[in-house]
Amino acid sequence: MSDDAAFPLKWTFPARTLAPGGRILVFASGKDRAPAAGELHTNFGMDGAGEYLALAAPDGTVLSAFAPMFPPQREGISYGSAPSLAESRPIHLGIGCRYRVATGTTTGWQTLGYFDGGWSAGQLAVGFDVDGDYDSIIGAGSDTEAAMYDLRSSCYARIPFTVADPTLVRALVLRMKYDDGFDAFINGVKVASRYMEANPQWDSFSTENRIDALNDRYEVFDADAALGALVAGQNVLAIQACNFTANALSIS
Numbered sequence: 001m002s003d004d005a006a007f008p009l010k011w012t013f014p015a016r017t018l019a020p021g022g023r024i025l026v027f028a029s030g031k032d033r034a035p036a037a038g039e040l041h042t043n044f045g046m047d048g049a050g051e052y053l054a055l056a057a058p059d060g061t062v063l064s065a066f067a068p069m070f071p072p073q074r075e076g077i078s079y080g081s082a083p084s085l086a087e088s089r090p091i092h093l094g095i096g097c098r099y100r101v102a103t104g105t106t107t108g109w110q111t112l113g114y115f116d117g118g119w120s121a122g123q124l125a126v127g128f129d130v131d132g133d134y135d136s137i138i139g140a141g142s143d144t145e146a147a148m149y150d151l152r153s154s155c156y157a158r159i160p161f162t163v164a165d166p167t168l169v170r171a172l173v174l175r176m177k178y179d180d181g182f183d184a185f186i187n188g189v190k191v192a193s194r195y196m197e198a199n200p201q202w203d204s205f206s207t208e209n210r211i212d213a214l215n216d217r218y219e220v221f222d223a224d225a226a227l228g229a230l231v232a233g234q235n236v237l238a239i240q241a242c243n244f245t246a247n248a249l250s251i252s
Contacts, residue, residue, distance in 0.1 A: 001013075001026065001042055001053070001054065001055055001056070002044070002052075002053075002054050002056065003028075003044045003046060003051055003052055003053055003054075004044075004052065005052050005054065005065075005067070008054060008056035008060045008061075008062055009056060009058075009060055010042075010043065010044060011032070011034070011042040011043050011044065012034065012058075013026075013034065013040070014034040014035065014036055014040070015036070016036070024040065025039075025040070026040045026041070026042060027039060027040065027041045027042070028041075028042045028044065028045055028046045029041045029042065029045060030042070030043060030044055030045040031043075046070075046073075048072065048073045049072050049073075050069040050070050050071055050072045050073070051069050051070065052065065052066065052067055052068060052069055053065065053066045053069075053070055054066070054067070071217075074214075077214070077219070078220075079220075080220060090161035090162060090163070091124070091159055091161050091237060092124070093123075093124050093125060093137060093139070094123050094124060094139060095123060095124050095159060095161075096121070096122075096123055096159075096160070097121075097122055097123065097124055097126065097139075097142070097157050097158060097159040097160075098116040098117075098119040098120065098121055098122075098157070098158045099119060099120050099122060099126045099142060099144070099155060099156060099157040099158070100116075100119040100120065100155070100156045100157075101144055101147040101148055101152050101154075101155050102152060102153075102154040102155060102156060102202035102203065102240075103152065103202070104202055105201070105202050106156065106202060109156050109158070109238060109240075110185040110188045110190075110238040111187065111188040111236075111238075112187045112188065112231070112234075112235060112236050114158070114236075114238075116158050119156075119158070120141065120142075121141060122139050122140060122141035122142030123139030123140045123141060123142055124139050124142070124157075124159065125137045125138055125139055125142065125177065126138070126139065126142040126144065126155060126157045126241075127142070127143075127144055127155070127179075127241070128143055128144045128145030128148060128149060129145075130145065130149060134215065134216075137177070148243075152203075153203060153204065153205045153242055153243050154200070154202055154203060154204055154205075154240060154241070154242045154243075155240070155241050155242075156238070156239070156240050157238070157239045157241070158236050158237070158238050158239075159236065159237040159238075159239075160234050160235070160236050160237075161234070161235055161236070161237060162233060162234055162235070163230050163231070163232060163233070163235055164232065165232060166227075166230035166231060166232060169227060169230060171222075171224055171227075172186070172191070172222075172223035172224050172226055172227060173220060173221070173222065173223060174191060174192050174220070174221040174223040174237075175218040175219070175220050175221075176192070176194075176218065176219050176221065177215060177216065177217070177218055177219075178194065178210070178215075178219070178241060179210050179212070179215045179243070180195055180206035180208060180209055180210040180242065180243055180244040181193075181194050181195030181196045181206025181207060181208065181210070181241070181242045181244070182194055182195075182196065182239055182240060182241045182242070183196050183200060183239070183240045184221070184223075184237065184238070184239050185226075185237070185238045185239075186223060186226035186229060186230070186235065186236070186237055186238075187226060187229040187230065187231070187235055187236060188229065188238075189225055189226040189229045190225070191221065191222075191223035191224075191225050191226050192221035192223060194210075194219070195207045195208040195210060195242075195244075196240075196242060200240060200242060204242055205242055205243060205244055205245075206242040206243060206244045207244075208244060209244040209245070210244070
């Protein structure tokens with residue numbers, strides 16, 4: 001690993017064997033520790049404002065890199081490398097969805113078998129923005145301003161997607177742009193949550209007022225918890241999004 005593009009072999013991993021699907025944690029502390037067992041520490045630190053970071057093969061060939069730099073770091077926000085774009089991305093902006101601005105208790109809406117034929121039909125993203133800054137990503141038929149602004153705090157969305165063979169799916173990643181909080185489920189299994197009550201109701205608010213500057217970038221979540229729930233054919237991503245106050249909301 002290295003924080004210097006001219007010196008790709010700045011710090012070297014010790015010889016360790018990982019189990020399939022295993023992970024290893026490395027602290028970029030500058031302490032330079034690479035024992036056969038125990039904590040690993042690089043011989044360099046990382047600039048919180050962002051800088052170059054790369055993983056290289058033993059011959060110095062860069063395998064992956066944040067170049068020219070990774071984004072500025074913020075407390076409580078994680079960054080990482082995205083899966084290859086060659087991998088399947090069944091959910092994206094513009095895909096069809098069903099949504100419902102919450103006006104009362106709804107049960108079972110997270111599950112695959114729930115009937116959403118009475119919900120509004122639209123396209124991702126779902127939400128509204130009274131200032132118009134995010135109008136370009138709100139999908140056709142999915143602007144909820146009239147139903148939500150100064151009226152409702154919560155919206156449900158169901159996005160169907162197809163999996164030909166679940167046994168071939170090795171990982172699931174959810175990329176979200178959101179404001180202010182959400183819970184996400186795949187076939188009823190919760191895979192991600194940000195700034196939500198433990199058991200949100202139809203009229204719940206988010207627990208935090210998310211910084212507006214973060215709304216135009218994706219946050220990435222590990223959704224592997226739902227791997228065992230995937231089925232051949234149609235599956236569903238179900239999301240409840242909540243506002244901290246009655247302002248812009250978006251689901252991507």
